[in-house]
Amino acid sequence: MNNISVLMTCPMFPYLEQELETRFNLIKLWNPSSSKPEFFKNYSNFIKAVVGNTKVGADADMIDSLPNLEIVASYSVGLDKIDLDKCKEKGIEVTNTPDVLTNDVADLAIGLALAVLRKICVCDQFVRGGKWIRGDFGLATKFSGKSVGIVGLGRIGSAIAKRAEVFGCPISYHSRSKKPNTNYIYYSNIVDLAANCQILIVACALTEETHHIVDRKVIDALGLKGILINIGRGAHVDEPELVSALVEGRLGGAGLDVFENEPDVPEQLFALKNVVLVPHVGSDTEETSKAMADLVISNLEAYFKGEPLLTPVL
Amino acid sequence: MGITTQDQFLTAHAHSVQALLLSGTHPVTSDTLRLLPSPGLIVTTSAGLNHIDLPECQRRGISIAGAGNLYSEDLADLAVGLLIDVLRKISVADRYIRRQLWPSKGEFPLGFKLRGKQVGIVGLGSIGLEVAKRLEAFGCNILYNSRRKKPSIQYPYYSNILELAKNSDVLIICCELTEQTRHMINKEVLLALGKEGVIINVGHSAVIDEQEMMGCLMRGEIGGAGLDVFEKEPDVPKQLFALDNVVLSPHRAAHSQETILALRDLVVGNFEAFFSNKPLLTPVIMNQLF
Numbered sequence: 001m002n003n004i005s006v007l008m009t010c011p012m013f014p015y016l017e018q019e020l021e022t023r024f025n026l027i028k029l030w031n032p033s034s035s036k037p038e039f040f041k042n043y044s045n046f047i048k049a050v051v052g053n054t055k056v057g058a059d060a061d062m063i064d065s066l067p068n069l070e071i072v073a074s075y076s077v078g079l080d081k082i083d084l085d086k087c088k089e090k091g092i093e094v095t096n097t098p099d100v101l102t103n104d105v106a107d108l109a110i111g112l113a114l115a116v117l118r119k120i121c122v123c124d125q126f127v128r129g130g131k132w133i134r135g136d137f138g139l140a141t142k143f144s145g146k147s148v149g150i151v152g153l154g155r156i157g158s159a160i161a162k163r164a165e166v167f168g169c170p171i172s173y174h175s176r177s178k179k180p181n182t183n184y185i186y187y188s189n190i191v192d193l194a195a196n197c198q199i200l201i202v203a204c205a206l207t208e209e210t211h212h213i214v215d216r217k218v219i220d221a222l223g224l225k226g227i228l229i230n231i232g233r234g235a236h237v238d239e240p241e242l243v244s245a246l247v248e249g250r251l252g253g254a255g256l257d258v259f260e261n262e263p264d265v266p267e268q269l270f271a272l273k274n275v276v277l278v279p280h281v282g283s284d285t286e287e288t289s290k291a292m293a294d295l296v297i298s299n300l301e302a303y304f305k306g307e308p309l310l311t312p313v314l
Numbered sequence: 315m316g317i318t319t320q321d322q323f324l325t326a327h328a329h330s331v332q333a334l335l336l337s338g339t340h341p342v343t344s345d346t347l348r349l350l351p352s353p354g355l356i357v358t359t360s361a362g363l364n365h366i367d368l369p370e371c372q373r374r375g376i377s378i379a380g381a382g383n384l385y386s387e388d389l390a391d392l393a394v395g396l397l398i399d400v401l402r403k404i405s406v407a408d409r410y411i412r413r414q415l416w417p418s419k420g421e422f423p424l425g426f427k428l429r430g431k432q433v434g435i436v437g438l439g440s441i442g443l444e445v446a447k448r449l450e451a452f453g454c455n456i457l458y459n460s461r462r463k464k465p466s467i468q469y470p471y472y473s474n475i476l477e478l479a480k481n482s483d484v485l486i487i488c489c490e491l492t493e494q495t496r497h498m499i500n501k502e503v504l505l506a507l508g509k510e511g512v513i514i515n516v517g518h519s520a521v522i523d524e525q526e527m528m529g530c531l532m533r534g535e536i537g538g539a540g541l542d543v544f545e546k547e548p549d550v551p552k553q554l555f556a557l558d559n560v561v562l563s564p565h566r567a568a569h570s571q572e573t574i575l576a577l578r579d580l581v582v583g584n585f586e587a588f589f590s591n592k593p594l595l596t597p598v599i600m601n602q603l604f
Binding site: 165265276284 | 387388390391392394395396398399401402403404405407408409410411412416417420421422424425426427428429447448450451452453547548549550555561562563564566569570571572573574
């Protein structure tokens with residue numbers, strides 16, 4: 001398959017790059033030797049596959065400029081950076097990486113909640129800064145038994161619920177529709193969910209409907225003792241509203257893996273001790289990155305051999 | 315009133331003392347107890363009992379009320395929190411962002427997966443069991459070492475701590491300090507845990523040979539550590555501050571607002587029970603200890 005041209009949209013994971021290079025004719029969109037317009041002039045007709053991720057996917061412009069594009073294999077489970085309608089219209093296959101990253105993302109959601117409530121990062125700084133010699137650290141907030149509200153009860157949301165349950169946390173959720181076969185409490189309205197839980201965790205897909213689903217009303221309902229954990233997308237949350245609620249002390253705290261303008265994080269958050277910030281690392285473990293890369297490769301190989309796709313989206 | 319020593323104070327008030335309230339920081343030896351003719355009760359707020367002369371108390375018929383299982387959930391929560399932080403580099407990542415390194419340096423190093431890890435719990439009392447229950451939900455495989463095998467527990471038991479370490483990716487110290495457990499986690503055990511192994515301590519600091527652990531961490535002979543306790547608190551070895559694979563906590567595992575309030579209620583409840591001749595809420599049963 002070394003004559004099949006595959007476009008990689010940005011640096012993702014060295015192992016994935018190497019594996020793509022050995023199997024295909026890999027073209028890197030970020031290659032400094034060509035400017036974007038020149039690049040597309042030279043290569044666009046040859047490209048049959050695009051490998052994108054959460055930073056750079058395959059939007060309408062890109063799809064239009066690749067007349068022979070047949071498949072988009074995303075190194076992510078989220079599809080918000082891919083113009084799915086355009087792909088459907090043009091009969092372009094799309095694959096993603098579900099399931100392999102579910103556990104890591106769910107682990108991080110709970111890890112962030114524990115870090116915020118138990119002030120783990122603040123404590124670590126306290127000790128490293130030599131402050132313990134001068135006096136004890138204060139009290140934190142217990143995690144076990146706190147009510148957890150999950151926005152989106154898909155694979156990741158369910159995995160989060162399963163973990164929180166063993167800590168004795170009562171679970172409630174908001175979703176497009178009530179899920180059969182669960183005992184968790186359902187709220188058809190996200191404001192009601194926020195009003196009735198202490199830890200609100202965003203775990204749904206980003207779509208037009210869920211853009212800014214966590215807005216001022218939700219933040220107010222979550223309130224002084226509430227904690228927001230976002231392992232979805234930055235655009236799920238009205239970030240300026242979140243920042244002012246935290247700065248003004250109207251929200252109890254936040255654990256954030258995603259931001260509206262990554263890698264830029266609002267600087268007003270840096271001084272806050274009730275906030276934990278991590279740089280979009282939800283699935284960033286050695287094991288899962290490799291599993292995701294293997295899935296991307298397997299999907300591409302299956303496609304070009306005429307075999308069924310492993311994780312098709314459309 | 316002037317400054318009196320503890321002994322002078324006790325001698326002056328001895329005859330009226332019927333009960334003692336202790337934290338974990340002041341040892342109560344047979345010498346101290348000898349100054350008190352009739353304390354019927356010791357109430358301790360600490361999780362452990364190694365600061366109390368237990369045989370002497372048993373000999374004199376002094377009842378002891380402990381903290382029971384009050385701290386178990388908080389300690390287990392912190393053990394899990396520290397483990398996720400070490401494996402997923404949460405504190406390091408938080409520092410990375412606050413130092414504005416994300417826009418300039420870009421990619422942050424990968425962490426390690428929790429699911430499928432072999433977790434060896436050292437001490438399967440109420441804290442160890444709460445840790446086990448939690449980590450099972452994260453897909454970890456639980457193993458344990460304890461004074462005795464627990465007949466009702468399904469997890470694989472290792473009577474030898476070295477064997478436990480050899481078969482574990484993570485060791486979580488949840489046990490008390492006794493003669494047997496002092497420096498039980500020594501160099502041999504740490505090397506058996508290995509280059510990618512992680513150690514978490516929410517038990518007693520002296521269970522781990524801290525000097526050896528420091529050496530192993532600095533030489534990369536173990537993968538990382540999450541520590542709530544240290545041998546010479548609040549003095550923490552400064553060599554740890556330079557390490558990114560270590561998360562440090564100032565002995566606050568049990569200190570949540572909720573638990574401190576519950577502790578107050580428990581202490582008061584135990585005193586009230588004692589002075590109204592009712593059973594203690596959280597009696598320490600002597601013959602289970604030795």
